[in-house]
Amino acid sequence: MSSSRPSARTTARSVTPLGAVVEGALAGAAGTLAMDGLLYGRYRRGGGTRDFLGWELSRDVRTWDDAPAPAQVGRRLVEGLFARRLPDRRAAFVNNVTHAGYGALNGAVFGVVAGSLPAARVRHGIPFGVGVWAFGYAVLPAAKLYRPIWTYDRATLAKDLSAHLVYGLTTASAFTLLRGRRRTRAVR
Structure with missing residues (x-):
């Protein structure tokens, strides 16, 4: 005989696919801010x-020549999609949008995966952060925006990996909080 009561095991509020995407994107934004x-x-x-705001908003980026990798990726996407050159004055803006958007988009992917599990766990942020880090070192060299991973020294790779672990763990923590995990106990 089936019962509608929750089991004695921990249960989590179910999340819709759209909810997982939205909560994941918000969690990814939190992860990006923590990494930054x-x-x-x-x-x-x-x-x-x-100051933090000037640094965060790339206020020193004036041209595409001094723009970091996120700006270059965003520039290629916009110029490729719209077949229109972006002026230098857009470099900082494109950097900010691409950086924040990439963090939120990866968070949305995390949300879909973690939302399909019985319960999201903060520890899931570790392989997630490592995956985002590794993806960057696979794609950005192919786009000629980074050197191949083997050309970087261990200290540089470790610093970058640790920043991505902060991103992953914060994203997972924020998603877990947003998902609103609740523990319920069966009535005995």
Whole structure:
């Protein structure tokens, strides 16, 4: 005989596919901000003097020549899709949109995968962060925006990996919170 009562095991609120995408994107945005906080701290410890908002919004990016990889990826996407050149004055804006969008998009993917599991776990952020890190080192060299991974020293790769682990773990934590896991106990 079937009962509509929850089992004594931990249960999680079910999430719709759209809910998983939205909650994942929001979690990815939180993960991106946490990663940026770590990177900004490293920047300041290394002698950087800009305030967080100026650093975060790429206010020193004036041309495509000084634009980082996210800006270059965004530029290629926009120019390829619309067959229209973007002026230098758009470099910082494209960098910001691409960086935030990539973090949110990866979070949405995480949300779909984690939302299909019986319960999202913070520890799922570890392989997720490693995967996002590895994907960048596979795709960006092919796009001629990074050098091949084997040309970077261990310290550089470790710093980048640790930042992506912060991203992954924060994304997983935020998704778990947004998903609203609830523990229920069966009435005995």
